[in-house]
Amino acid sequence: MMHELYGFLRGPMLWVALLVFFGGSGYRVAAMWRLARKKDAVIFNYSSGYYALRSIFHWLLPFGSRNMRNHPVMTVVAFVFHICLFLVPLFLSAHIILIKESWNVSWPWLPDHAADAMTWMVVAGCGFFAARRIIQPDVRYLTSTSDYLILAAIAVPFVSGTWAFHQWPAFPAATLVHMASAEILLMIIPFTRLSHMLFFPFTRGYMGSEFGAVRKARDW
């Protein structure tokens, strides 16, 4: 039973998850692009590569905007969170070994203790964001249940992943939880607020273009 489930999650379900993630992301961006062509032609008329990149650069650079300097703790947490979020799954030795077994390709990986620490930073980040949602009145006002669910959806695959890695009690079950929750996370990215990953370059780039090319002002 466990074995069948493992086989399913590692095999067909992984493909489904990747397909939904990449297909869904492609679909969302393409659909939005078409809608923009139809209803928001203004976006294309005013977009400027230089000013879009200028703005994106300032907002991807730690402390590159005034608001990031106004909120140093949030800035550090948000950057560490996002960086670890991307690096851990892509450069974890356990993942790379699985990929090598399947396709015989591999790339350098993170030392295990570093990956472990980074995992906990992601989890701590989720904790920090959740605490902010509870403590800070304006953020609490904006928060809906889905915001907590999204944080949970991120925390679960990371916690269960380390659980399996450290072979803590009931780790085989943790492995299954890890695989299932990670696949769910991948699949919901295009269809929830996590799609901010897809749309960030567009919204920021558009505003950068309007501010830079038309309004001759800075937007960071």
Added chain:
Amino acid sequence: MTKSLPTDLAVIPDKGVDGAAARLTPERVARVIQILLAEEGGARLKVYTETCVHCGLCSEACHFYLSNDKDPRFAPAAKVKQTLDPMIRKNGRVSVDFMKKACEIAFTECNLCRRCVMYCPFGIDISYLMLFVRRICHRLGMVPQYIQDTAHSHSATLNQMWVKEDEWIDTLQWQEDEARDEIPDLRIPLEKQGADVMYSVIGPEPKFRAQLIYQAAVIMHAAGVDWTMPATPGWDNSDMCMYTGDSEMMARLKKVHFETAMRLKTKRIVMGECGHAFRSVYDVGNRHLGWKMPPLPMVHAIEFYYELFRDGKLSLAKKYDVPLTLHDPCNVVRGRGLHEMARFVIHKTCTTFIEMHPNREHNYCCGAGGGVINCGPPYAKKRVEGNRVKADQLAAAKAKGARVIIAPCHNCHGGLEDIVKYYELDMEIKFLGDIIYECIEKGEVDS
């Protein structure tokens, strides 16, 4: 930390809003919202409302939020949560009372100042979303009475203040007469074909501040500018329809303004010291007419003054020596980056300049813009109390010695006057043109 928040839906009584509410049914509300979401709500509406991660990083950008003791309901993203979000989620099936509150939020709790755009990591444009709400209100006929009256004036007379054509011409000739007492050969050239500059102003100038036209004429004269003003509708560059959600009328107003300049074969338009008018001509109205950029060159007075000083067209009789500070108006600073040009002119004409903080693109809005002051007396107290941070910012500049505030925008003038009075700041507010007029050599044409 978490004091209990008022959750009432109390709205300020307003004839325009209440009258519409009495006529509306929930079915009609739903239908209008559905039509607008389908017809006019595009990718921006979708992406902005769907990618906002509810992080609250935009909250502290907003003077309403800061001034109302950080009441969460005034955070920029919270304004969307209270208006557009439920409309979209329920596909328009919201109550008439809900719409009244949404109308009050969109019209009187957001100046469309776009400061929060610079604080949101995604560049989510709350002012675009609030304008969308106003558009819905407009189509429901639910607009605060005072600002709707100015929109009616725009429709009927093509100016904001019910100024009749002969009154307009009379005012210009009266100002010319007055000015000729001071400078005998001064003219306010009407309807001159092919002049270098067509000077356009907002409706309230002939109505309440005709002195500004006088001053502009003196500056034009002293700089030897080849200029004219139109004698026909089209002289008013202001645009309250842009703020009531009446895009069609806005486009019509801008068309008349541009066409007047073209009829006069003028080389470019120079606009008086107004911010919202500049936004409507430079950024919004032209787009609705299908012009990527305005169809003929146009500049705001700040840029025009900057050029005159840069090119040595004006000489000074004296420098203005009262210590002063500058309020950077949203629509020409976040809207056109004229902040350094304004400082150039100030440094040319004044001895002691004191920066207020924050400044330039990060300056706080005056609280009057975006049509909020035009919603009139019912909302005045809320508006002024909703901008206590501006008072604090001004008081800090005053503590450093500033006694005068330069505000190169009509709306900012109105807003700052109310703030100075309410918070007893005892500071004087001036246009850049007031200072230039006072300091330049007026007599000779300097070529």
